Amino acid sequence: MNNVSVVIVGMGQRGLTLLERLQAVLSERELEVGIDLHLIDPSTPGQGIHEWTQPEHLLVNTIAAQVTMYCDESVTDSGPILPGSSLLEWALEQGYKKLDGRYVISDVGEPIDENTYLPRAVMGKYLTWVYDRLIEGLPDYVTVFNHRRDAVSIVPLDNDRIEVQLDGGFRIDADYVFMTMGHSLGGKDSFDRKFDELVNNGKSGNSHLAYFRMPYPITALNSISSQAKVAICGTGLTATDAISALTLGVGGKFEKISSTRYQYIPCGREPKIIVFSRQGLPAGGRAVNQKGTYGQYKAKFFTRDFVDLSRQNNLRERGNEQMDFDRDLWPTLKKEMAYVYSSSLKGEFADPATYQVEPEIAAAIDSLMVPVANLTFADQEDYREYVRQHLEADIADCFGGNVNNPRKAASDILRDIRDNIRHAVDYGRLTPESHRRFLSYWCSISNRVASGPPKERNMEMAALIDAGVVSFFGPKPDIGYDEACCRFTLSTDRFAEPVAEKFDVLIRAKVDLFEPESSPAPLIRNMLAAGVIKPFRNGDFKPSGIDVDGAVNVIDRNGKVIRNLWALGYVVEGAHFYTYVLPRPYSNSRGLQDAGRAVVTMVRDIAQRSEVDQPLDYAAV
The missing domain is CATH 3.50.50 (FAD/NAD(P)-binding domain)
Incomplete structure (x- = not known):
């Protein structure tokens, strides 16, 4: 049979995870057919928003030890493990040090460590290094075509193939297509x-x-x-x-x-x-990391089982699995934060089976989340003095660490158990009204509390x-x-x-949401007009992004699942929650999972097709 044609549209970090999974899967499963791999992105491959040309004062908001582009043993059902360096390991191998305020490859200077916040420009160099290494490691029967253009149309054909058209008119007749486009899709509101x-x-x-x-x-x-x-x-x-x-x-x-x-x-x-x-x-600034390179808090109360039980209770009591975040979820998430706060305060973890939230701890969590709720200010100077004192207190908390300081310990678990929050929110599991409030109100509070900048940024703010x-x-x-x-x-x-x-x-200064119907991108406009994609909806609420199923396959305007077209990352922010984060080592990262499962499915399909030498019946998959 002819070579199989695979297209990845968008070669930033999400496209790179697909490439990593493809090399890993093919390292253990040799195919009987050649693959033409088309990589479509007008920018430097791998970098996405982490361009190596940007100023060094822009930092990655995650410590170097907690960024990787490679799967590890924690990532489930996503194919074999392909050994590879994390951002920290790569930076140390390259010889990066801090010298005169800059991060350079040098024999002298201040050594970097697991808690270093590296510039995004350095991150971009890591991503391109990963890209080059992955391309070199692909088997000989994979031929790579690097198209430095934008895609302007993706249209499924009647023969289960997909036509991808690039800016300028070049067309690719593809068997499989992955959409991983990034923030350039956002339009004006x-x-x-x-x-x-x-x-x-x-x-x-x-x-x-x-x-x-x-x-x-x-x-x-x-x-x-x-x-x-x-x-x-x-x-x-x-x-x-x-x-x-x-x-x-x-x-x-x-x-x-x-x-x-x-x-x-x-x-x-x-x-x-x-x-x-x-x-x-x-x-709030990011505290000194006291959890080690791979340490993460494991939920005691706000677990996936708890979320599943809440959905079942809603179905039984209200006839609908959809939950209300404030009613069904926040009390238990608050209990989780209170448990960590109290345990940090006392220096030891309480028995979860008997733990009850003390009133003063509940009040402390309320104050952490909404500190100005019950405050009044005489005038603007009074308010500005409060902000300055708030900054000083936050900086002191940061130096207390994300385990030993109760406020930072409680805040940090919102990052550690984010996958459990995703499990509660993804695919419209909240009611439309609650989903809207969750994104507009709760997420802004959570981001301020748990996803702030390195503590040094707040020290700069105070100065x-x-x-x-x-x-x-x-x-x-x-x-x-x-x-x-x-x-x-x-x-x-x-x-x-x-x-x-x-x-x-x-x-x-806000996160740029991708609303398909207002996107200026020709690709999105054309796919919407052709009915290939549709905005994700939760009832009458459209959070953002396009609609996909649980296997991240695109769902068209008529509700049909397109089995050989996948979408991952920013383009599906809406059906998925918080797609912005980089993969983290030993955390069963959602981004790596999605990429791995999609690639495993594709390679299995290719193997079946090459064995019978006929088009795969997607209805049977």
Whole structure:
């Protein structure tokens, strides 16, 4: 039979996991047919958002020891294990050290260790090293075609094949296709369109007026004048990137004046920065890791069995398996956090069978999650002093560690048991109303508490506040526009007297959701028009992403599962929860699982087809 044609659209981190699984599976199962492997991505293979050309002040938000592109014994039902280096192991093998504030290959300098937060540019070099190693390790009967273009159409044909068209008209007649496209799919929403229009109409009256729907590529912020006043909407990881670009990125420096404190040395090119969000607080920093390289907390209460039982109870009592997060799940998740908090406080784990949440511990968890819920502030200065003290307390907590400090220990388990949360949320397992609230309210709190930046970023934030470069506006502000002076406005009535400020530049520092119907990507527009894909829906709620089944096969407009078309990662954020994270060693990483199972299925199909030399009957799979 003719060679089998396999296409991977998107060769960032998710595409790389597919390539890794393909090499691993083929290392143990030699096929009787050749494979033409088409890799489609206009960017450097493997890197995705971790481009090696980006500034070194942008850091990976995970310690080096907790990033890998290779499966290990913990990853189940995903094919054989292919030995390979984690990010830390690779960086040590290459000889990376910290020298004069930069990470370089050198014989001298400060050694890196398992808890080092490496630059994303270095991560990009690791990803490309993995890519090169995987390509070299493929068997001889695999021929690789590297297409540095975008795909603009993917259409199943009547003969169970799939036509993939590239920008410029080149077509590939494929047997199997994997979609792993990334953040370039996101489009503008009504907020973006409104502020774009305000800028277009007002920039003739204010040369500094600008709106950034996201701060990436980070070099786009180079156009901001030091004379502009900048407001950043958001206080999480994206906001810290923007702040870093407008301070370190323009020539400012931080000097360490104690083990927990920095001083900022301005260069004079920094704009004034004001930060705001609904919660009005900076994200909590990542604590010193005390769990070792592979240590993870294992849930005692919020287990998969608990989630399954909750679904069964809902089916029995309400006639529907869908759960309400606040009613069915949060009390037990809160108990899990309280258990860890209490155990950390006492220095030993209590017996889960008899553990009861003490009222003071429950109050501590409530304060951790929503610290300003019952606070009032006399004025903006009172609020800003609170934020500064909150930062100092958070930095101290970070140095206490993610085991010994009760607040950080309780926060960190939200990362450790994220797969259990996924089990409760994925594929519309919450009611539409609860799903909407979970994403808009609970996730923003969880991200602030558990998925913040390295503690050094919060030390930098405190130094920037002290230097008068950064300030916080206040919780739940309103954003407006003053036509008379062509400037944006922030206002709030959360203080005793209303407060308002004007500014020139608005940066929207948020996770860019992929809403298929508003995506500017020709590929998505064409696939929607042809009915090949449809937005994922949970009742009347469309969280984001496209619809897939449990095997990550694409579901078309008519509800048909396309057995030889898979979608993984950001493109299915909605059906899946929190697809942004990198694979973690010895954690049975969801991303590696999905890739492995899809590749195992494909290789099994290829083997069957080559044995009988006829098209596979997908209805029988």
